[in-house]
Amino acid sequence: MANSTSGDSVVDRVVRVIAAFPEGVTSLQLTDLAERAGLPLSSAHRLVRQLSEHGLLDLGAGGNVRLGLRLWELVNRNSPTLALRQAAMPFMEDIQQVLNQNVNLAVLDGWEALFVERLSRRGSVANRARIAGRMPVHISSAGLALMSHQPRELQAEYLQQFQDPSGKVTADVVRHFLAEAAQQGYAQLAGVVDPDTWGIAVPVMNGKRRTVAALGVVVPLAEMRLQALVPALQTAARGIGRQLGE
Amino acid sequence: MANSTSGDSVVDRVVRVIAAFPEGVTSLQLTDLAERAGLPLSSAHRLVRQLSEHGLLDLGAGGNVRLGLRLWELVNRNSPTLALRQAAMPFMEDIQQVLNQNVNLAVLDGWEALFVERLSRRGSVANRARIAGRMPVHISSAGLALMSHQPRELQAEYLQQFQDPSGKVTADVVRHFLAEAAQQGYAQLAGVVDPDTWGIAVPVMNGKRRTVAALGVVVPLAEMRLQALVPALQTAARGIGRQLGE
DNA sequence: ACACGTTCTACCATTGAATGGAAGGCGCTC
DNA sequence: GAGCGCCTTCCATTCAATGGTAGAACGTGT
Structure with a gap:
């Protein structure tokens, strides 16, 4: 157990987290997200927190995760x-x-x-x-x-x-x-x-x-x-x- | 020189790459992107390739980088x-x-x-x-x-x-x-x-x-x-x- | 036609950043 | 009020990320 027991890269995981939202779903609980992304809870939590610090995700109170406004803005502008x-x-x-x-x-x-x-x-x-x-x-x-x-x-x-x-x-x-x-x-x-x-x-x-x-x-x-x-x-x-x- | 001389995490770098596109610009050369994201060329290249394998970016012929259709789709659906x-x-x-x-x-x-x-x-x-x-x-x-x-x-x-x-x-x-x-x-x-x-x-x-x-x-x-x-x-x-x- | 500059791509030894189990909170329900 | 579920933090372990270097592929100017 160290840098990924599962053999996937950090980038893989970031993508899985962002892509974990089912169609039309805008909000996910952290535990749910972790399961959908196939990640240990603590790893998912760390990634989500990092991403939300940059505004790509939005980690609300109580582990409520959404896509970030900044991400929406970036994608729609470019x-x-x-x-x-x-x-x-x-x-x-x-x-x-x-x-x-x-x-x-x-x-x-x-x-x-x-x-x-x-x-x-x-x-x-x-x-x-x-x-x-x-x-x-x-x-x-x-x-x-x-x-x-x-x-x-x-x-x-x-x-x-x-x-x-x-x-x-x-x-x-x-x-x-x-x-x-x-x-x-x-x-x-x-x-x-x-x-x-x-x-x-x-x-x-x-x-x-x-x-x-x-x-x-x-x-x-x-x-x-x-x-x-x-x-x-x-x-x-x-x-x-x-x-x-x- | 090892895991990041600059002291930033992989997530930081992924975000910088995605956010490197200036407003309204849909396409960037790899070298240009690397400079804008503040990354060594080889690192930028590796990250872009990984991200484009997942469809978040699109690495075209000749180092032409765009945001991926999959990213656009994901963001607009959720x-x-x-x-x-x-x-x-x-x-x-x-x-x-x-x-x-x-x-x-x-x-x-x-x-x-x-x-x-x-x-x-x-x-x-x-x-x-x-x-x-x-x-x-x-x-x-x-x-x-x-x-x-x-x-x-x-x-x-x-x-x-x-x-x-x-x-x-x-x-x-x-x-x-x-x-x-x-x-x-x-x-x-x-x-x-x-x-x-x-x-x-x-x-x-x-x-x-x-x-x-x-x-x-x-x-x-x-x-x-x-x-x-x-x-x-x-x-x-x-x-x-x-x-x-x- | 040739040489030069630019840009993309691949390689690989080094090492510190990513990992995840465990334990600590917090709020809710029964 | 005890139990449960979920979020959050901590930290020793270790392998995945790093980036200098070199080569390939264009394009360009002479």
Whole structure:
């Protein structure tokens, strides 16, 4: 027993502590946190105290641990998607105003679409909750739009490892979806969350024609009019791409 | 030379690396980062590599370092202000729709107001940029609204240490502002950024009547109508507080 | 085309910082 | 009021973190 019986580095442990919060949970008891991070209580306590001295965590009275405001501030000020979101925001607002639908912006992370920005349909209850949400590539229009415009090797690697936990979808079906999306220049998919909605998404390409994001809308089935939606999205996506430069 | 010649802990160093990004900068060269963090290059390199293996940072080709998507995701999913922002969002949209002004939400962090959410005036260029921005208490309506409703001891401590770097404002002036804001139930201040705008902010109290945030608008001087703005803000603030519970 | 400067990356002997069990508080419940 | 759960502190042990050094990979100017 000395510098780590478990053979993990300090950095490993710091990451485990920060990542120990389950989705949507903002506050954790120290003992709980220690268990979730797989650390001895005294070690967890020491790390949390050190991190909270720097404002990355907030160690409140009674062992109540939260993420620190300073961490939130740092990440939001220097977020890797900052330029993308700034470039996209005006165009997303245009889409929201003109089409009056839920608009979202996603990037590819691993085999999932990570939603980095979202504007709600006017009048609908704001669900900023889903920001920072993830969807597997094969069940989201944003994911399909992103993957269908990636380099061949990456698509091949994706399809090679693909398997649907529910067993409903095969790699061949996904391959077909991707080919269709690549050919059409947009992806559409019946809503998985809500059966009465559709998702439509188009790729956003930077100056080098690399696909860096997907711009999409979620519309009620009744209001599904591809002829109107797709051109609007594609125009906005080009505008975003131009703004991005590089 | 062994475990740190400089006498700082690993945690200190990890924090310095993450916090080394200047405001608005999303990408840094390794050498630059090492210098900013005050670390030997080889140490910085090792830490960055470890952190990027966990997705907290992203070490790209050629020593290009960014914050990791995983970090952004973690922080946004478990942000300490998540509940506040979710509770406030619908009311902020109401304000935006009804008054058609820039709406913002701030919390107190140290002696500064930290803006955690912002909705732009319809039609104006979206400036989500300023999210995660800070303003000193004494030159922001949000700051004054927050501080004027804090416990006496905290206010005393604030005033005691107060000094304006520019030398334009004295502690007595701030004391007067705070007293006025406390008595009126709202704070107003001529825009510091733009001389033709005013800021108005009201405190948001949770169920225990603790002031946890400030809700404010920024209006052009020409559209300044306190009689219309303040009641709307106060009503929304009460709604938010009720939603927060606790 | 070549040499130079800059930056990233890898290696490895040294050593003091990280570790975690144990014991001491504190508040709560039964 | 005794027991329980949880937070917090202490400190001897020891191995993981350190950073100088050297090499690789660019890019640039002559």
